Amino acid sequence: xxxxxxxxxxxxxxxxAPVELKCNYSYSGSPELFWYVQYxxxxxxxxxxxxxxxxxxxxxxxxxxxxxxxxxxxxxAQEEDSAMYYCxxxxxxxxxxxxxxxRLTINP
Amino acid sequence: DAGVTQSPTHLxxxxxxxxxxxxxxxxxxxxxxxxxxxxxxxxxxxxxxxEKEERGRGNFPDRFSARQFPNYSSELNVNALLxxxxxxxxxxxxxxxxxxxxxxxxxxxxRLTVV
Numbered sequence: 001x002x003x004x005x006x007x008x009x010x011x012x013x014x015x016x017a018p019v020e021l022k023c024n025y026s027y028s029g030s031p032e033l034f035w036y037v038q039y040x041x042x043x044x045x046x047x048x049x050x051x052x053x054x055x056x057x058x059x060x061x062x063x064x065x066x067x068x069x070x071x072x073x074x075x076x077a078q079e080e081d082s083a084m085y086y087c088x089x090x091x092x093x094x095x096x097x098x099x100x101x102x103r104l105t106i107n108p
Numbered sequence: 109d110a111g112v113t114q115s116p117t118h119l120x121x122x123x124x125x126x127x128x129x130x131x132x133x134x135x136x137x138x139x140x141x142x143x144x145x146x147x148x149x150x151x152x153x154x155x156x157x158x159e160k161e162e163r164g165r166g167n168f169p170d171r172f173s174a175r176q177f178p179n180y181s182s183e184l185n186v187n188a189l190l191x192x193x194x195x196x197x198x199x200x201x202x203x204x205x206x207x208x209x210x211x212x213x214x215x216x217x218x219r220l221t222v223v
Contacts, residue, residue, distance in 0.1 A: 004150075043111070044151070044198065044214040086150050094141055094202065095164050096212060098150030 002027050002091050006099035013077050014107050021072040021102050023061075023087030032090040033070040035061055036098075039083045047072075047085070057081070077106045112201050112215035120221045121189050129184040129218045133201030139163075140182040141212065142174060143198040151198055157182055158204070186220075194222045 003026045013019055025031060035047040048056045050063045050070060061072045070087060087099040113132045121127050133140050139158040143151035156164035157176035171187045180201075186193055196219050200212035 006150075009148075043216050046211050046213075049211075088150075092164060094139060094156045094158070094212070095153045095166070096141075096143075096151070096200075097153070098143075100148070100150050 004099035012105045019074045019077045023070045034088045036086045114215040131182045131199030137201035139202045141200045145196040
């Protein structure tokens with residue numbers, strides 16, 4: 001069965017430190033993966049998708065098929081990065097399979 | 109553009125009752141999906157509708173049903189409510205279905221509490 005695992009429910013780092021949010025997936029086929037973010041009192045929104053291979057707000061994520069991972073990284077954390085982050089896998093035409101989420105807190 | 113809108117924002121129901129949640133997609137979006145998010149978990153897929161037809165269904169009991177109207181808005185219905193149905197229900201819309209148009213835009217959700 002397709003599954004997305006985010007092993008860390010909580011992650012706390014200091015401002016300016018590097019951030020890595022882990023995501024592992026299980027999927028038979030060519031996966032399409034996303035990171036969604038939810039800032040305080042805001043709706044869930046797309047942060048980035050692996051097929052775009054772009055950097056959004058300084059975040060990048062590389063798909064590693066060998067390790068079945070799609071970790072989200074940022075070299076220098078900022079306080080405004082504090083939010084809930086969800087890794088998601090597209091199954092079929094429109095079904096998103098989400099991980100449990102990681103709450104990222106950036107300490108000043 | 110107000111984005112995806114959901115109503116009501118909060119709802120309290122008693123066990124055994126029925127509930128209807130509503131969603132208006134972004135103008136021009138023809139696909140609507142529903143997700144259930146229990147506290148501490150990620151969203152879980154319930155249904156997807158595209159062009160008024162059900163195109164996908166998650167692992168939820170038959171007490172859950174949905175429909176999409178000609179204007180592409182959608183309703184999620186839950187019968188015989190259980191305490192475990194208490195959750196945030198999210199609606200997401202997208203332009204179309206298929207891997208090339210897969211950015212889903214989410215609403216703020218409806219917080220359902222069953223007592």
